[in-house]
Amino acid sequence: MSGSHRKTVLKVIILGDSGVGKTSLMQQFINGKFSQQYKATIGADFLPKDMIIDDRQATMQIWDTAGQERFQSLGVAFYRGSDCCVLVYDVTNTKSFENLQSWRDEFLIQANIKDPDNFPFVVIGNKIDVKENKRLISSKKAQSLCNSLGNLPYFETSAKEAVNVEQAFDVVARNALQQEESADFNDDYTDAVNIHVDGDNYNSCAC
Amino acid sequence: MVTVYPPGKGQLLYARSKVYVHQDDHKSHNIPGWLVLVKPTYDAVNLDYVLAFIPETDVANEDKPALKEFEMNGLDGSDGENSLLGPSHDDSNENLHHADGHAGGGNGGNGNVQGFKSHIPKITRFIDRPRMQSLSSFQFGVTLRSLYSLQLRPGQMKSYHGSILLFVKDSIERLPILFYHDSESPGFQKELKVRSRNFAPFADNQTKGSTTVLYWGGDRLISVLKLYSVLETSSFESNVFLVNPTPEDRINFTPGLLQDRDHDGELTMKEIGENINEIVNNAKWTVLSGLASITKIAKDTVNNTVNNVLHDQRVPQPVKKLLKKHDVQKIGDEFDSANIYLAKWALAVQEEAEKSRKVLIGNPYYNNLIKSELGDNFIQLTPLEVSKATRMKPLTKLEWDSYFDVAGCLQITVDEVKDRIFHSGLEPEVRPEAWLFLLGVFPWDTSRNEREQLVATLKESYLNYKQNWVVDLDKQDHDEFWKDQKIRIDKDIKRTDRDLDIYKGNEAPKDTVIVATTDPTTAEATTEQAAENNGEDEEDNEDEEIKNPNLIALKNILFSYNELNINLGYVQGMNDLLSPIYYVLRDEPLSFWAFAGFMEPMERNFVKDLSGMKAQMLTLNELVQFMLPDLYVHLEKCDSNNLFFLFRMLLVWFKRELPFEDTMILWEVMWTNYRSSQFILFFALAILEKNSRIVMNNLKQFDQILRYMNDLSGRLDVNDLLIRAELLFLKFKQMVQLIDRKNDGVGFNQLSTKGEEKQKIPISKELRLLLSREPVIQKEVERTDETPFG
Structure with missing residues (x-):
């Protein structure tokens, strides 16, 4: 890596109703583990993961958020500068599916997305490990919603059994990278504070 | 040789006139008095001796000549010939001092060190035994047994009076600071004369580390006290003298040298100052390694949203108007409510913060006031303060049961119970019953x-x-x-x-x-x-x-x-x-x-609109400005002064950050409302205070700070933080009282000098409410059929 190579940070926000498995997806993707003992998320937290996407080095910053509606008002502080938004629902929970669109709208408002039509979203239907008779939302139905929302990429996953999680986040990463690059190109001077990581001098970076 | 003590009287070992308690900065409010060291009874041992401040108005008429005479002629002899009642009386088993040749209680008579004898009384005078405390005046006293340490602050330049602070064992309340008005004291004037005539220094213990080495009243006090106790100074804080320190005291007192990285893995201030690189390299929590790669920080998050809304042609005029006013009523309109409400919520926090900032940070009046009345760096917790304050052992079932009589009625006051619980927490077996009371x-x-x-x-x-x-x-x-x-x-x-x-x-x-x-x-x-x-x-x-x-x-x-x-x-x-x-x-x-x-x-x-959380975060915001201004300025630079990173902690009272057992301790302490019904904010403040160096030196962006704070989970030392929280509370209270007095009295107008802007500091309603023990109650608004869920 050349001395002044920039490391890209991709900020990804996971949204969706309470209990659809946001924290589990994040944990499965970052740490490759699943636990029944995650607590309901309060506030927000994020985990970083280093990745190589087509020879580009990047750090994904996955932001996990609270699902309960009233806590969304904190989003304004947490969503800014996102490069991709993952909308999650639970295939056994109709309401969580119906709420997908409002999660998207809410996000666009709060994150202050300048070009909503081209902002990358990825939709995930989680908990496909359940018995077939418990499943309430069919792939077909989900796929058609995603199409109507602007051909959003759609994945069905099981965070519990690590099905499709890697694949979904691979697309998330690529789309985020693309968004990051176009954002860089469009507004160099706004909030792109890239930190040089060559050497130990990050302390000296301006903030 | 037997000296007969008159009834109710004690023997003077030291007396100095014109020592003052400053109530506020108004000179006419200063309380002049005598600082004395008294041997209370004939058979008293050194540890019983009382160091006391007696306001002039409290001195009995018959004692006045004794005090005056003692001040002028009681100690000054350079030959020490009449060591009538030197400290040689009490070479009892309580004899504590063989620290060095200086402090020989038992062998005090043969003081062959120059200047030593000059601190032994050469005349015998008695005064009424000083009271240890008084409700009606500023009189107070402390035995050498209960004196933990003294801090000397020699006067600087010519304008300030030197002062001493006394710290008492097992109490973190402070005694009033004593100011030596040396120029008004005849005794000191005489000392100076003798001193210049005969250059043998009275003060073998000039306080180190101060910029001034001028001789002042406090030096003599130290010399005298050294006769009766072991005074030890530390390389860490050279103006501080530990009185008869135990080995534990010494260890606590030199955290940089002897103490391990303290309990929860945090580094001491000293280490941090010395070796920031090592910390960065060795820090075990993941945050620091993650930091280097974080970018894209939202700047002006809130303002952008609002500006966008304001400049958006589609937004109706009334909405724009509402937005400009930050304390708008809730907007019921479904259509636009989400973004407007959200922006408003965050904006309000920010705006309020900016408003109060102008008053609290960088206000010269406020800064000078705190400095002159409470001392430099008053706000900062010193390792000394923290180490001397200890929490008690958790309340046992046995003790709890002893609070009740046979009929199960409480036989001590509620306040006493709460005091105890606040300072110790409960043993698990006490909880089932005690929690129902709390x-x-x-x-x-x-x-x-x-x-x-x-x-x-x-x-x-x-x-x-x-x-x-x-x-x-x-x-x-x-x-x-x-x-x-x-x-x-x-x-x-x-x-x-x-x-x-x-x-x-x-x-x-x-x-x-x-x-x-x-x-x-x-x-x-x-x-x-x-x-x-x-x-x-x-x-x-x-x-x-x-x-x-x-x-x-x-x-x-x-x-x-x-x-x-x-x-x-x-x-x-x-x-x-x-x-x-x-x-x-x-x-x-x-x-x-x-x-x-x-x-x-x-x-x-x-509550649904999160207004209660907002109110608390705003109050905490002001509290941080008030108590940790440097940190606040830093947080502001990092777009973090809205303190959102503390949201989870405050919402469920650190339940997610602390181990289960510690959560229970924290909560029962909070439930007492002993200091403040919102003491949880002081606990949060203590965390910020304890981590402020690391935050200021290493963290530069909102997400870094959020990550760091979230990563504190499992590394919080609840007892240490409770001590800090209480210290911060007491300081806060003292500052509020000081400012209140100032704002009430005429003193205010007189203080501001020259071009300094006079700005009366209002203590905001929110900050003042922190002194209240009455819980703040806020109810959810009535739920109707239209109220959305969630």
């Missing part, structure tokens, strides 16, 4: 008998609330709100502290009902489920019905609480508040009432 289930003034009756009534009453929903099948089937609540509660119950023994697994008990409850519904339900559950695998399936009886109890309580408080509804985090209560009480009805008691002050955390 949470308002049991009134403090009841007898055991009355409480037993009360319990019966409460259980019955709980069953009524529970029946409301248990039997209302119509509600269960058709009430959308209820159904929504059921889903929410079920979901969260399944993820409530499942690592704890009682909440682990999802098996119904075989036949013993673990829950000690008289509640037929639960008992019935559990037996039924027990039958069902036979042989099923233990795996905890998500959509499995809840069978663990303790989880069922949690669920029942949360449902029933909705019947008691019909407006709030279940909000995430309430399960966290309930879990420890049930864990301790193991009784469904009583846990319900205790939880309801806890929710009284906590409801403000959960």
Whole structure:
């Protein structure tokens, strides 16, 4: 890596109703583990993961958020500068599916997305490990919603059994990278504070 | 040789006139008095000697000549020939000082060190034994036994008076600072003359580390005290003298040298100052390594949103107007409410912060006031302060029981109980009973008998609330709100502290009902489920019905609480508040009432518009400005002064950050409301204070700070933080009182000099409220059919 190579940070926000498995997806993707003992998320937290996407080095910053509606008002502080938004629902929970669109709208408002039509979203239907008779939302139905929302990429996953999680986040990463690059190109001077990581001098970076 | 002590009198060993307590900066309010060291009785040992401040107005007429004479002629002799009652009296077993040749209590008579004898009384004078405290005046005294340390602050330049601070053992309340007005004291003037005539220095102990080495009144006091006690200074804080320190004191006193990296792995200030690179390299928490790669920080997050809305042509004019006013009423309009409301919420925090900032930070009047009255760096907690304050051992069952008489009536005051609990917490076996008092289930003034009756009534009453929903099948089937609540509660119950023994697994008990409850519904339900559950695998399936009886109890309580408080509804985090209560009480009805008691002050955390959280974050914001201005300025640079990174901590009182046991300690301490009903904010302040160096030196962006704070989980030392929180509270209180006096009195106008802008500092309503022990109650607004869920 050349001395002044920039490391890209991709900020990804996971949204969706309470209990659809946001924290589990994040944990499965970052740490490759699943636990029944995650607590309901309060506030927000994020985990970083280093990745190589087509020879580009990047750090994904996955932001996990609270699902309960009233806590969304904190989003304004947490969503800014996102490069991709993952909308999650639970295939056994109709309401969580119906709420997908409002999660998207809410996000666009709060994150202050300048070009909503081209902002990358990825939709995930989680908990496909359940018995077939418990499943309430069919792939077909989900796929058609995603199409109507602007051909959003759609994945069905099981965070519990690590099905499709890697694949979904691979697309998330690529789309985020693309968004990051176009954002860089469009507004160099706004909030792109890239930190040089060559050497130990990050302390000296301006903030 | 026997000296007869007149009745009620003690012998003077030191006396200095014109020592002042400064009430505020107005000269006419200063209280002049005598600082004396008195041997109270003939057979008193050194440790009994009393160092006392006696206001001039409190000095008995007959004592006045004695004091004056002693000040002028009591000590000054350079030959020390008449060592009538030198310290040689008490070479008893309490003889403490063989630290060096100087401080020989027992061998004091043969002082061959130059200047030594000049501190031994050469005349014998008596005054009334000083009082240790007084309600009507500023008189106070402290024995050498209870004196922990002295801090000397020589006057700087010519304008300030030197002063001394006395720290008493086992108390973190401060005694008033004593100011030496040397120029007014005849005794000091004489000392100076003798000193210049005969250059043998009286002061063999010039305070080190100060810029001034001028001789001043405090030097003599130290010389005298060294005769009767071991005074040890430290390389860490050279102006501070430990009095008769134990080995432990010494260790605590030199944290940089002897102490390990302290308990929770945090580095001491000194180390941080010395070697920041090492810290960066060695820090075990992941945050620092992650930091280098974080970018894209939102700048001006809030302002952007608002500006965009303001400049958006489509936004109607009235909405724009509303936006410009930050304390707008809630906007009911579904259409635009989300973004406007959100922006407003965050903006309000920011705006309020900026408003108060102008008053508190960089205000020269305020800065000078604190500096001149309370001392340089008053706000900063020193290692000394922290190390000398210790928390007591948790209250035992034995001690708790001793607070009650045979009838089970409290026989000490409520305040005394709370004082004790606040400073120690409880042993686990005390909790079941004590928590019911702390949470308002049991009134403090009841007898055991009355409480037993009360319990019966409460259980019955709980069953009524529970029946409301248990039997209302119509509600269960058709009430959308209820159904929504059921889903929410079920979901969260399944993820409530499942690592704890009682909440682990999802098996119904075989036949013993673990829950000690008289509640037929639960008992019935559990037996039924027990039958069902036979042989099923233990795996905890998500959509499995809840069978663990303790989880069922949690669920029942949360449902029933909705019947008691019909407006709030279940909000995430309430399960966290309930879990420890049930864990301790193991009784469904009583846990319900205790939880309801806890929710009284906590409801403000959960109201729909989050206004209660906002209010607390704003108050904390102001508190940080007031107490940690440097950190505040840094947070501001990092777009973090809205303190959102503390949201979770404040919402559920650090339940997610602390181990379960520590959470219980923290909560019972908070429940006393002993210092403040919002003491949790001081606890948060203590965390910021303790971590402020690291934050200021290493963290530059909002997400870095959020990450760092989230990563403190599991590394918080609750007892240390409680000590710091109390110290910060006491300092805060002192500062508020100082400013209040200032604002009331004429002193205010006189202080501001030259071009300095006179700006009266208002202590905001919010900050002042922090001094109140009365809980802040905020209720959810009435719920209607239109109120959206969630």
